[in-house]
Structures are given as structure tokens and as C-alpha cells.
Amino acid sequence: GAGVSQSPSNKVTEKGKDVELRCDPISGHTALYWYRQSLGQGLEFLIYFQGNSAPDKSGLPSDRFSAERTGGSVSTLTIQRTQQEDSAVYLCASSLGGQSGTEAFFGQGTRLTVV
Amino acid sequence: AQRVTQPEKLLSVFKGAPVELKCNYSYSGSPELFWYVQYSRQRLQLLLRHISRESIKGFTADLNKGETSFHLKKPFAQEEDSAMYYCALSPTGFQKLVFGTGTRLLVSP
Numbered sequence: 001g002a003g004v005s006q007s008p009s010n011k012v013t014e015k016g017k018d019v020e021l022r023c024d025p026i027s028g029h030t031a032l033y034w035y036r037q038s039l040g041q042g043l044e045f046l047i048y049f050q051g052n053s054a055p056d057k058s059g060l061p062s063d064r065f066s067a068e069r070t071g072g073s074v075s076t077l078t079i080q081r082t083q084q085e086d087s088a089v090y091l092c093a094s095s096l097g098g099q100s101g102t103e104a105f106f107g108q109g110t111r112l113t114v115v
Numbered sequence: 116a117q118r119v120t121q122p123e124k125l126l127s128v129f130k131g132a133p134v135e136l137k138c139n140y141s142y143s144g145s146p147e148l149f150w151y152v153q154y155s156r157q158r159l160q161l162l163l164r165h166i167s168r169e170s171i172k173g174f175t176a177d178l179n180k181g182e183t184s185f186h187l188k189k190p191f192a193q194e195e196d197s198a199m200y201y202c203a204l205s206p207t208g209f210q211k212l213v214f215g216t217g218t219r220l221l222v223s224p
Contacts, residue, residue: 035214042201042214042215042216043159043201045212045213091159093159093212103161105161106159107158
């Protein structure tokens with residue numbers, strides 16, 4: 001595709017429910033990142049993928065958060081037993097990675113609201 | 116430790132005034148430095164990167180390794196420059212991007 005695509009654009013869920021957020025990176029990009037942007041806050045790093053492996057998961061806030069990437073392409077961020085503090089815009093980005101360059105291209109984000 | 120510091124949460128200027136958004140970083144190696152911008156209701160996008168040494172939309176940024184700074188400058192601000200600006204670094208090789216907390220620039224007429 002032309003850019004990083006995220007779905008859904010908006011998600012409203014009830015507290016305690018599980019949600020899955022999807023990211024389709026730019027074709028050929030080996031690096032994929034998830035960030036969270038809470039109201040009034042900056043970009044909070046969640047997890048970084050290089051291919052299908054995640055060498056850095058240090059930003060995942062709790063064990064309710066998990067992410068996977070398959071085929072070196074699509075990634076899914078799963079939040080279990082959602083809490084109101086999980087409400088935020090979740091951003092995905094991808095880049096070529098390595099010596100080819102690390103410019104990251106961002107998706108439009110998924111706005112998650114937990115009610 | 117890898118860290119990017121943007122000391123100003125909000126910078127408010129009048130149209131035509133010079134602008135400088137500050138960014139300082141902490142990293143022991145030689146990272147790549149970037150400025151990203153997010154206009155209202157738009158996705159985060161790259162404004163410029165230090166290795167290209169380009170001027171985008173009149174903005175420039177010079178990497179000062181001695182002061183570990185990468186300040187963003189524009190001589191004459193325009194109303195359409197109003198946005199959220201993030202400074203970021205990328206360590207050498209395959210590693211995550213580290214962002215600052217961002218500075219909101221408001222340009223008033």
C-alpha cells in the first residue's frame with residue numbers, strides 16, 4: 001500500500017473487554033513500532049519488531065498488553081481486560097531498518113476509548 | 116541511556132517572528148536525529164533529518180554534537196506552522212526510535 005494502514009480507526013469498548021488493533025506496514029519495511037499517545041502526553045514507546053521478533057518490549061505497560069507480527073508484515077496489538085487508562089491513540093510506524101535508513105512512517109492511528 | 120529532551124511544552128509566537136524549538140539528546144554513540152510534525156487531525160510525519168541537511172518548509176536544524184542538541188529553527192513563522200513538533204533519535208543499527216515529549220507551536224496572526 002501507499003502508507004502504513006491501521007484498523008480500526010476508532011474503537012469504543014467496555015471496560016474489561018479484550019481488543020485487537022491491527023497495523024499493515026509499508027511493504028518491504030522490516031522494522032515496525034507501536035507507540036501510544038495519551039491525551040496531553042507525548043509518544044510513549046510500546047514495542048519494536050525487527051522482522052517477526054521483538055527485541056524490545058520494554059514499553060509494554062503491563063502483561064495485559066501483547067503484540068505479535070507474522071510473515072514480517074502485519075502486526076496485531078492486543079489489550080486484554082481493558083481499563084479506562086488504556087484510552088489513547090495507538091500509533092504504528094514502520095521503517096526500512098538497518099543501514100537502509102531508519103526514517104519511520106506513521107499510520108493514522110487507532111483511537112481507543114474504554115468506557 | 117537514550118533520551119530526548121524537549122524543554123518547552125508550548126511555544127507561542129506571532130506570525131513573522133523567528134522560531135526555535137529546542138531539542139537535546141543523550142546518547143553515547145552517533146545517532147540519527149529527526150524532527151517529526153503532527154498537524155491538527157493529520158498523521159505524524161517526518162519534517163527533516165539531520166543527515167539530509169535539507170530545509171523543509173523553511174525549517175532547518177543543525178546537529179551540535181558538542182552540545183548534544185538538534186534545535187529546530189525558522190526565521191519567519193507562519194500560521195500554518197502551528198502544530199505539534201517531536202524531536203527523535205535513532206541509535207545506530209536496528210533499534211527503536213526515541214521521541215521527546217513534544218513541543219506545541221502556536222503561531223498567532
